[in-house]
Amino acid sequence: MKKYSRRSLVSAGLVSGILMPGLVSAATRVITPSGTEGPFYPDQLPLDTDNDLVKLGADGKSAAGQVFHLMGRVMNKAGKPYPGFILEIWQCDANGVYLHSGDARRSRYDENFQGFGTTITSKNGEYRFRTITPVSYPGRTPHIHYKIKAPNRREFTSQLYLAGHPQNDRDFLYRRLGNSSAQKAASVALIPAVELEKGAVKGTFDIVLS
Numbered sequence: 022m023k024k025y026s027r028r029s030l031v032s033a034g035l036v037s038g039i040l041m042p043g044l045v046s047a048a049t050r051v052i053t054p055s056g057t058e059g060p061f062y063p064d065q066l067p068l069d070t071d072n073d074l075v076k077l078g079a080d081g082k083s084a085a086g087q088v089f090h091l092m093g094r095v096m097n098k099a100g101k102p103y104p105g106f107i108l109e110i111w112q113c114d115a116n117g118v119y120l121h122s123g124d125a126r127r128s129r130y131d132e133n134f135q136g137f138g139t140t141i142t143s144k145n146g147e148y149r150f151r152t153i154t155p156v157s158y159p160g161r162t163p164h165i166h167y168k169i170k171a172p173n174r175r176e177f178t179s180q181l182y183l184a185g186h187p188q189n190d191r192d193f194l195y196r197r198l199g200n201s202s203a204q205k206a207a208s209v210a211l212i213p214a215v216e217l218e219k220g221a222v223k224g225t226f227d228i229v230l231s
């Protein structure tokens with residue numbers, strides 16, 4: 022059987038951080054680009070701010086939209102995990118409306134959608150959210166806003182995009198990322214996740230901080 026070198030596997034795309042996290046070298050990791058906060062960080066946080074945005078409180082109703090399991094790790098360029106970091110996400114509902122009094126369509130907000138969630142990275146730097154696949158709204162391609170907070174560190178703020186979405190190339194903030202490696206480092210690929218729940222998708226997004 023032919024032996025493949027580590028280098029040829031990497032160039033063939035057969036070694037990924039998902040399958041072999043220990044083998045991705047610092048040289049191949051791209052620092053995750055930061056992005057603007059935007060105008061809709063919730064001005065009033067929901068009562069429930071856990072990592073399941075599809076369920077708000079205990080009333081049992083689910084938000085409209087496709088369930089999206091978002092997971093990954095927060096680490097430095099060498100792959101060293103950052104445990105105990107606070108990760109916040111916020112995004113519009115399935116109709117493109119934000120949980121924010123300044124959104125002109127606020128009255129149409131899906132009251133079953135949490136709109137904002139937080140979690141704390143595990144000892145291996147891992148995080149996980151159950152949310153909905155982001156949708157576009159006028160002027161923007163689908164995205165999820167996020168922030169990372171940790172003691173003695175400057176807050177990191179950015180936006181996560183959907184890899185290959187047809188509207189990305191027309192989005193002014195996506196375009197501002199400038200080149201394909203930065204755009205790739207700010208995007209997550211969605212794959213079906215029927216093993217988790219019917220109709221759901223999942224995506225792994227590692228966040229590499231300098």
Ligand SMILES: [Fe+2]
Binds near residue numbers: 061
């Ligand atoms: Fe936004």
